[in-house]
Amino acid sequence: MKIEPKQIKVREVFDSYADNGDDGVFAYGGRLAIRPPYQREFVYNTAQAQAVIHTVLKGFPLNVMYWVKTGNDTYEVLDGQQRTLSVMQFLDHKFSVTLDGKQYYWDSLTDDKYNAIMDYEFMVYICEGEESEKLEWFKVVNIAGKKLSEQELRNSVYTGEWLSDAKRYFSKRNCAAKNLSDKYITGDPNRQELLEKALKGICEYQDIKEITEYMARHKSDADADELWQYFQDVIHWVEKIFPKYFSDMKGLDWCHYYNKYGKKEYNSSKMKDEVKQLREDDEVKKKKGIYEFLLCRDTDPFAGRLLNLRTFDKRDKIAAYSRQNGICPVCGERFEYDEMEGDHIKPWSKGGETIPENCQMLCKNCNAKKTDKY
Ligand SMILES: [Zn+2]
Numbered sequence: 001m002k003i004e005p006k007q008i009k010v011r012e013v014f015d016s017y018a019d020n021g022d023d024g025v026f027a028y029g030g031r032l033a034i035r036p037p038y039q040r041e042f043v044y045n046t047a048q049a050q051a052v053i054h055t056v057l058k059g060f061p062l063n064v065m066y067w068v069k070t071g072n073d074t075y076e077v078l079d080g081q082q083r084t085l086s087v088m089q090f091l092d093h094k095f096s097v098t099l100d101g102k103q104y105y106w107d108s109l110t111d112d113k114y115n116a117i118m119d120y121e122f123m124v125y126i127c128e129g130e131e132s133e134k135l136e137w138f139k140v141v142n143i144a145g146k147k148l149s150e151q152e153l154r155n156s157v158y159t160g161e162w163l164s165d166a167k168r169y170f171s172k173r174n175c176a177a178k179n180l181s182d183k184y185i186t187g188d189p190n191r192q193e194l195l196e197k198a199l200k201g202i203c204e205y206q207d208i209k210e211i212t213e214y215m216a217r218h219k220s221d222a223d224a225d226e227l228w229q230y231f232q233d234v235i236h237w238v239e240k241i242f243p244k245y246f247s248d249m250k251g252l253d254w255c256h257y258y259n260k261y262g263k264k265e266y267n268s269s270k271m272k273d274e275v276k277q278l279r280e281d282d283e284v285k286k287k288k289g290i291y292e293f294l295l296c297r298d299t300d301p302f303a304g305r306l307l308n309l310r311t312f313d314k315r316d317k318i319a320a321y322s323r324q325n326g327i328c329p330v331c332g333e334r335f336e337y338d339e340m341e342g343d344h345i346k347p348w349s350k351g352g353e354t355i356p357e358n359c360q361m362l363c364k365n366c367n368a369k370k371t372d373k374y
Pocket residue numbers: 328329330331332333362363364365366367
């Protein structure tokens with residue numbers, strides 16, 4: 001990892017400054033991406049931007065900025081985006097500052113003040129190295145500076161055509177991924193949370209351990225079609241399996257369910273009735289668990305745990321214990337109350353309810369060996 005400190009004049013940075021909206025903001029002769037395409041939007045308000053100009057005019061230092069070297073002589077701002085944009089936007093006639101009670105745009109400043117801005121030097125650390133090194137190092141820098149999300153950090157390292165294309169789908173409020181998945185998947189696309197979820201999903205699907213590994217493998221791909229296709233497959237699968245939508249479906253780990261159960265056959269019209277039934281069942285305390293329960297109950301003997309089914313309260317258990325004289329009905333041995341557990345005589349799955357008449361006490365050992373788990 002190489003970190004080279006450099007003082008760069010505002011005049012040089014402002015050279016060929018261009019704000020291309022969604023296509024990014026560039027400067028420094030076109031070699032610096034202040035904001036790469038589809039990145040978080042400018043968030044300083046005017047008062048904050050004016051404060052930056054006042055600092056510059058007084059010749060006071062702004063904090064150190066970090067640029068990442070992305071090519072032979074190309075860079076991307078990792079830290080310092082807002083400060084750099086403030087100066088650029090002032091010089092681009094986007095706002096004015098107040099000096100001695102009067103408003104000044106850049107072109108009404110006196111020459112010495114104008115030159116004070118243009119000759120002001122940004123203190124920039126230019127970072128160059130292996131991607132994994134950069135990522136580790138950025139995490140450290142991040143602690144001191146602004147808070148980038150994990151995925152924003154990864155994006156600052158694994159740049160390239162693949163990433164630009166992935167951001168087209170997964171970044172920004174109105175992106176295609178948000179529109180497609182909003183009913184099912186939570187996450188702020190501006191903070192790259194949707195992209196992160198899709199990546200996490202596809203990594204599990206392809207048995208890849210780290211998101212960075214996937215990004216490293218694909219960073220030079222011409223497009224992110226594979227990831228986008230995967231994400232669409234997930235959502236379309238959910239819509240097919242559970243054709244009726246309920247708001248508690250939002251925020252579940254659908255990518256994970258798709259990876260795990262996507263190849264199994266389900267009868268979706270039957271599932272639809274069962275979702276309805278389970279939602280109305282008072283014994284089911286965790287309604288959000290219904291969907292995975294229906295996906296896995298044929299293969300997972302413990303699927304009932306997903307529903308957080310009602311259990312017997314202490315009063316019912318003490319009554320059953322004294323009724324049984326402390327004898328476990330399975331092994332016939334006598335136990336202390338604390339050595340036993342409440343059990344449904346007729347299990348929930350066969351229509352048994354959590355009522356005193358359906359309660360029995362089993363010793364812990366016998367209870368653990370029970371095959372009817374719920
Ligand atoms: Zn027993």
